[in-house]
Amino acid sequence: MTVQAAAPDTNYGTTASGSSFYAAMRILPREQRDAMFQIYSFCRQVDDIADSDGPRPERLSALQQWREDIDALYRGNPPPRLRDYVASVKKFGLQREDFLAIIDGMEMDVPQEIRAPDLATLDLYCDRVASAVGRLSVRVFGLPSDDGILLAHHLGRALQLTNILRDIDEDASLGRLYLPREELEKNGITSTDPLRVATEKALPKVCAALVERARSHFVEADKIMARHPRRLVRAPRIMSKYYHAILQLLIARGFAAPRAPVRVGKFARLAIVLRYAFI
Structure with missing residues (x-):
């Protein structure tokens, strides 16, 4: 590019x-x-x-x-x-x-390729590829330093975990598996072959644990944004609501194979922007 x-x-x-x-x-x-x-x-x-x-x-x-x-x-x-x-x-x-x-x-x-990282490595990955972007962004938005860094921590992880849950099959086709090793082993999955893991019957239980992690980060991010003037948090709130909508669609669809792609519709996206940017 x-x-x-x-x-x-x-x-x-x-x-x-x-x-x-x-x-x-x-x-x-x-x-x-x-x-x-x-x-x-x-x-x-x-x-x-x-x-x-x-x-x-x-x-x-x-x-x-x-x-x-x-x-x-x-x-x-x-x-x-x-x-x-x-x-x-x-x-x-x-x-x-x-x-x-x-x-x-x-x-x-x-x-x-990353394959079944342990939880500490997964969290480091989320911090680098998502929360670091958030730390740059909150400075642009004008949020106070302490809450800005905290928002970047939680919202970055919420968005990245949602991405991981959404892209299981796409990542597997690239030879990548971001689901944490501890959760795989806890549910009896010993393989780290992405394509094989993607078809495991116990995969929904692994995903359920990541869903709860993502949800908890969304909740904490919302608490932080609620403490600040609306004008400072319009952009991160739109991103949060958009990705939370993706997470809800994933939960409704389920994680058992085969998995149909999910996408937030055009009118739903527009409604999010109108609600949190202007109304």
Whole structure:
């Protein structure tokens, strides 16, 4: 994915327009919106590297180049692809460590595919690929530091666990299995072969444990957002409600094979945006 430096609102908006992220960010004032689309673009580019079918050494090298580019940005000598990030980094105090954590998270899938990580590794993965994005985002939204970091912790994990539950079959086709080893073993699943695990009769019990984890994080995120003015939490609340709707659809469908894909309908998405952005 190529991101041009000029006209960031148009370019980043186009990049994100197919995502649930887009509607939540379009309601922000321009400077915040541009910063969020920059964060999104960065995440998409490093994610595309991790998910590509290129040789692993080349992917590792490409991610290392991103680390070096982030370091150069914070030394005051940004490469061309990061020049338009300078204003956002300064205005919102975006932290170098969070950008690097995202790269580290994406890299966890590169040396070898993740398969049945233990709970501590799964939580680290969620922190890097989701909550680190949240830590950048809450600075843009203007939330106080302590509650902002706490919101990033809970909402990031809620969204990522929902993604994992939604994408079991897609991930299995890529040789990946993000369901935690402890829950698999507790329910008598000893294989770590993603395609085999995806057909196990005990899989719904494994997923039920992750559903409860995701639900608890959604609850904690809602408590934090309730403490702050509506204008500060409109965007994260839209994301929360959208992903909670996905989780509810997954629960209603169930996790036994075969699993039909779930999707929040257009009118349901519009209702979420209207309710939490404007009403």
